[in-house]
Amino acid sequence: MPRFIISALVENKFGVLARVAGLFSARGFNIDSLAVGETEDPDTSRMTIVVDADEKILEQVKKQLNKLIDVIRVQDLTGGKYVDRELILIKVKAENTGVREKIVQVVDSTGAEIIDIGRKTLTVEESGDAHKVGALVELLRPYGIVEIVRTGKIALQSDMENV
């Protein structure tokens, strides 16, 4: 099934996230990622939802999203130009000095950052699009990944869209 990126501007109120998530779960879709945060207007939040779905059903979900009273605007970013980022924290095994040096090299060459140094692990932070974040995971995987946490994608329609 194709992957879609939906951006929804919603009222910044309790319960809105549950209403939105409910529309997907009621149809048996797994949400790949859902990121939500306040916008330039504290009364509204923006949600970025990434979902694998059948195109026809997704059309229905978009209409149902629009139907929610608390949803102000829905954009499907999938087909158009957009910029997206996600943030990832990777805790990787680093038990001896040699390994640590190699990891530091990888981190430096990718523009990522080491944000926590432990006796046996290093925690690396990276932000970027899915490709960049995914590449770092693969580069660090051989050293032994202990834990990963990622925010899920946030995305905005590109201004280039209208040029």
Added chain:
Amino acid sequence: MSKVTGAEILIKSLVEEGVKHIFGYPGGSVIPLADKMFGNKDITFHLTRHEQGAVHAADGYARATGEVGVCVATSGPGATNLVTGIATAHMDSIPIVAITGQVKCALIGNDAFQEADMVGITRPITKHNYLVKDVNELAKVVKEAFHIARTGRPGPVLIDLPVDVQLQQAEFRYPKTVDLKGYKPTYKGHIGQIKKLAKTMTRSKKPLIYAGGGIVLSDGANVEITKLARKMEIPVTTTMMGLGAFPGDDPLSLGMLGMHGTAYANLAVQEADLIIAVGARFDDRVTGRIDTFAPNATIAHIDIDPSSVSKNVSVDIPIIGDARLVLKELNAHARKGDYAAWRGKIAEWKRDFPLKYKNDDKLRPQYIIEQICEITKDKDVIIATEVGQNQMWAAQHYTYTKPRTWISSGGLGTMGFGFPAAIGAQVGKPDHIVFDIAGDGSIQMNIQELAMAVIEKIPVKIAILNNGYLGMVRQWQELFYDKRYAWTVLSEKAATVCPDFVKLAESYGAKGIRISEKKNVKKAIKEALKEKGPVIMDFIIEREENVFPMVPAGETISNMLHGLA
């Protein structure tokens, strides 16, 4: 400005909204509200005997009057007893506002006594819902709730109100306007699309109007669709929810389509080259097997809800807007095509495949419905129904000529709906004759409301088509499960009625009449109509009578079982 309590704010807000009747049931979490309601001159409180009765009554009131129906229940079990009724209203787009008490704010989420997360439970079955934790928000919430319930595609809205908020004080200021950024329904249809439809109509050879409940909900849309059909001479079929949207006695009427629709309506759909769907949502009970539905037709769909368009069938000419306004515009642009041959073909189908049943000496349900129709046809009548065979016979054999005269649970198919809904309809339309056409199964699901009907002298006439079975399921078992009547036998023999509905009516203080012979039907109906209070007519009908025609589930709609040859 002096301060008043949350309970008073709620009541004042309801008065501002023009609410005159509330159906409900008390409990610990709504005592402050009940206390302030006590002795109120503007609003009559109707005490049901079960919260489900209250929500269906509010729903019936809304369907009959076009106003928003209001019901009240306490927190926890009181509130969860509303769930079926809220879902019923949601599926049929009926405007109701359900008010539930909630435990104190500080206890919410603590598994307090009689606590249930109503906003969570009703999220998928309401148009919108609210938990009010600040008394200063209450008036605004009520204003929004009524606005949301009655505008756009109507629907139920729930307000969950903690008991301490009912006691807190605030100034009462009722907002004059509502501004919801995310809610701006589209009423006016796109003129380009309307003109495109008008052109397609003129070119079409076999057009068919498919009218749904949206025509009933958009007051005045029935006038426009009747004008359109008669001016253009286009045949009209209605959904079950659309009964009364177009006069059933008009020569252009094909009656209902779908699973238990008329053969000629279903045949016409399958052969039409243009289907003009208005306020109908292509439910699976209408379309049958979806990939074979209306294979030759261009499909135009007029609906106020964009999510209804292209949901089940792919639509060629979508028009988003209010049915009345769009049809009015369409009437201004539509020019007549040549449909004489098409009407001739439909007339042949009507002649060859009429609705029929074995009209012999036996007491058959179709005959009873026809007699109710005959005796009441010149009067203002509302027919409510339960769900099952009784509902389908009432849909097929009564002729509905006006909107809001047919009240039935369509989308959800809720047994136990009819009687409390009939009570609500009667409260809203006290001058009308109101019937509840029931089965012996369905009526037992909310029969406790007889108490309210008797005490408040609400003269609903209940016609039980008593066959001792859960008839519709039995019919499926007969046709598709080799007559294995698992769990569908309510009384072993028709004569051994259980319960004895006549005695049951009498025990509540209502009149009960048992009718076992065809020759007594008319007399019984007339006798019931003379009675000032509620009456149960217990018709002991042919036990294994079936509803025909019938499209088996998942079949093409022109592939019907006709029953009688």
